[in-house]
Amino acid sequence: MDNADYTQVALRLANAPLDDVDDLRAALHDEPWWADRATTDDLVVLRAVAAQLRDALDAAVHAHHDELRHRVNHLLESHPPRPRLSGHGGGDGLPNWHIHVADVDAPPATEVAAAASWGLAYGVVRHGTERWGRCHAESCGTYFLDTSTNQAKRFCSPRCANRVHVAAFRARRRG
Structure with missing residues (x-):
C-alpha cells in the first residue's frame, strides 16, 4: 500500500x-x-x-x-x-x-x-486544502479528494452529479 x-x-x-x-x-x-x-x-x-x-x-x-x-x-x-x-x-x-x-x-x-x-x-x-470537498448533493455529504485537472469537482461520484443535474433539468422543464 x-x-x-x-x-x-x-x-x-x-x-x-x-x-x-x-x-x-x-x-x-x-x-x-x-x-x-x-x-x-x-x-x-x-x-x-x-x-x-x-x-x-x-x-x-x-x-x-x-x-x-x-x-x-x-x-x-x-x-x-x-x-x-x-x-x-x-x-x-x-x-x-x-x-x-x-x-x-x-x-x-x-x-x-x-x-x-x-x-x-x-x-x-x-x-x-483546496482539493478537499464534500458532495453538494443535498442528501449525500460524502467527503472526497478532487484530483481532477481543473479542480472543479462538486460531487463525490457521477451518480450524485447525475441525480442533481437530472432533478434540476426536470425542475426547469416544469417551470
Whole structure:
C-alpha cells in the first residue's frame, strides 16, 4: 500500500456508516487483511476515529488551517504509524515488498487508525486544502479528494452529479 492508498482509507472510513461490523468490513473491502479480521472491538475504536477524521475533513473543506493542523496532529498522536517492512504474499517465491503502518499482529483497528491518520496527513501535505470537498448533493455529504485537472469537482461520484443535474433539468422543464 502506498501513501495515496492510505488517504483513500481515511476517506472510506470517514464516509462509512459504521453501524455494524459488516459496514466496517465493507469500508475496508480493498484491504482484506483488515476486513476479514475486523471485530466489534475494532468497530468501537474506528467509529471514534471516523468522527475525528470527519472533523479534520470539515476543517480542510473550509480551509480552517489551524484547526486542521490541530486535528490531524491529534490523530497522529493518538494513532501513530509504526512502520514495518514486510515481504509476504509475492508470487514466484519472491517477496512482495510493502510497508505496514503497525505491527501485523495488532488488531485491525490499530493499523487502520494509523493508516487513516497518516493518509489524511499525507493528503493534506500533497494536495493542500483546496482539493478537499464534500458532495453538494443535498442528501449525500460524502467527503472526497478532487484530483481532477481543473479542480472543479462538486460531487463525490457521477451518480450524485447525475441525480442533481437530472432533478434540476426536470425542475426547469416544469417551470
